[in-house]
Amino acid sequence: MRELKKKNIIILIMITIITLTIGCTLKIMHDRNIEKEKAATAAIEHMKKKENIDVIVTKVDIKPAASGGMIRVSGHVKDQKNRNFFVSIIKR
Template sequence: MDNKKEEQLIIDKATEATIKYFKEKENLDVVITKHKFAPKDFQSVWISGHVKDDKNKKFSADVEYANNYHIGSISTSEGFDLNY
């Protein structure tokens, strides 16, 4: 598998994990707007987006692809509080 395909697979799985997390834990539908790989040592990808019907409620999630796509941490915009 070439590097671009491998990266795209990681992005797709991290995006899916983020959407699933927000749906199951927060009962929210989210839109993913961008991604960025962390330095290789972290084996993570940062996934950013917002709540589907409220672009003011933004978030960034650290998805650890080396740890079964575990959501490591989430930061949110002001006024966007999470249950978990």
């Protein structure tokens, strides 16, 4: 009886740890996607305001904090695919 109870407790602890790990991973991925969307929007607004051009964002890279914690947004001008741009955003 005691062995069965110990096994059940161990299984419950393992399930709890796995569930928490999956939940934290999903939260981090969600937050990262929100950062990418905000960075893309900021880059589009910046290019429209400063350069007066419409752009299409094709790639957003988030660099780790150890390498400066920057977000690099790249893409091209709306009707001219050969005219590329990139914007670096410092995370704060």
